[in-house]
C-alpha cells in the first residue's frame with residue numbers, strides 16, 4: 001500500500017514508482033502546479049509557435065505562460081525577437097491581442113513607444129534626467145529551430161538546445177517551415193493537468209479504440225505491442241510493418257530525408273524524439289483518404305510519399321511534418337486541471353486556399369483527434385480527483401514513452417531542487 005501521508009513535493013518525487021503513473025497531487029494540487037510553472041515552464045525551452053506566425057516585420061504574437069506574458073515579434077532586419085509584455089513605465093500589458101501587426105510597440109496607457117527591438121523610443125513628460133536607454137522592454141530568450149519557435153523564461157537557458165537543434169535541423173529542413181504559412185489554427189482547452197495531456201500524447205495504446213480518423217493513415221503495429229500476445233497473422237503484420245519502416249528509411253535517406261529514430265526523451269535537459277514513419281493507404285498524409293491535402297508540396301519536395309516525420313520536445317510539444325503540410329501542437333498549462341492546446345496547420349506559403357487545399361480536408365483528422373484526446377484527458381483528470389485513485393502500471397510495450405515523459409519530469413524537478 002502506498003504511503004500517502006507525506007504529500008510534500010520532495011517526498012512525492014522521491015518515492016515515484018518507475019513504470020507507474022504519478023500520484024494524484026501531481027495532477028490536482030495547485031501548489032505542485034505552481035512549482036511546475038516555475039521549475040519546468042520557467043526554466044526549460046518551451047515551444048510556442050512558428051516563424052510564419054510573425055511572417056513580416058511588425059507582426060507580433062503574445063504568448064501567456066502562467067503570470068508571464070511574452071511578445072514575439074519580427075524586427076525590420078527580419079529577426080524574430082521576444083520581450084516581456086510589461087511596459088517599463090508602470091507595467092501595463094503593451095499588447096493585448098494574441099496576434100497583431102504594429103509599426104512600433106506602443107503602450108496605450110501613456111503612449112510609451114518601443115521599437116521592434118524593444119528599445120524605448122518615446123516617453124513624454126519624463127524630464128531631462130530620464131534615461132530612456134535603461135527602460136527598454138526586457139528581452140526573453142528565443143530560438144528558431146528551422147522555423148519552430150522556442151522561448152526560455154530563465155536567464156540561464158539549457159545549453160543543450162544547440163545539440164538538439166544540430167541533430168534535428170537536417171530532419172526538418174526539407175519541409176522549409178519558414179516558407180510556409182499558417183492555413184488554420186485552433187485552440188482547445190483540455191480539462192486536465194498538462195502532464196495528463198502530454199502522457200496521452202506519448203502513446204497510441206488508446207488510438208485503436210478512440211481515434212477512427214487518426215488510425216486511417218497509421219499502422220496498427222506502429223506503436224508497440226506485446227509480442228507474446230500476437231497470433232500468426234499478427235506476427236506477420238508486425239513483421240511487415242517493421243520491414244516497411246526499414247525499407248522506407250533507406251529510400252528516404254537516400255534522397256535527403258533523414259528518417260532514423262533519435263530518442264533523448266529523458267537523458268537530455270532539452271528532451272526530444274524524432275522518427276520519420278510510413279503512412280498507410282496512399283501513404284501521403286494525415287487525411288481521411290491518406291492523400292496529400294495540399295497540391296503544392298512544402299519546400300522543394302516533389303513526391304508526397306515521404307511519410308510523416310514526428311518530432312516531440314519535452315515538456316510541451318509534438319509535431320507532424322509531412323510532404324504537403326505540417327501540424328504543430330503546443331500545450332500551455334492554464335491551472336492544475338486545465339491545459340490550452342494550440343494546433344496549427346501549415347502549408348506552402350504560395351498555396352492558395354480553395355485551389356490547392358481545402359481547410360476542412362486539411363484539418364479534419366487532427367480536429368477530430370484533438371477533441372477525442374481532450375475527452376480522454378478529462379476522464380483521467382476526474383479519476384485523479386478520486387480518493388480511490390492510485391498510480392497504475394504503464395504497458396512496457398506501448399507506454400514506454402509515457403514513462404520517459406514522467407522520468408524526464410521527475411528528473412528535472414529533482415534537478416531544480418523541488419521542495
Ligand code: FES
Pocket residue numbers: 087088089090091092107108109110111112
Ligand atoms: S504604463 Fe505603459 S506608458 Fe504608462
Ligand SMILES: [Fe+2]
Pocket residue numbers: 200201206207211369373
Ligand atoms: Fe490520442
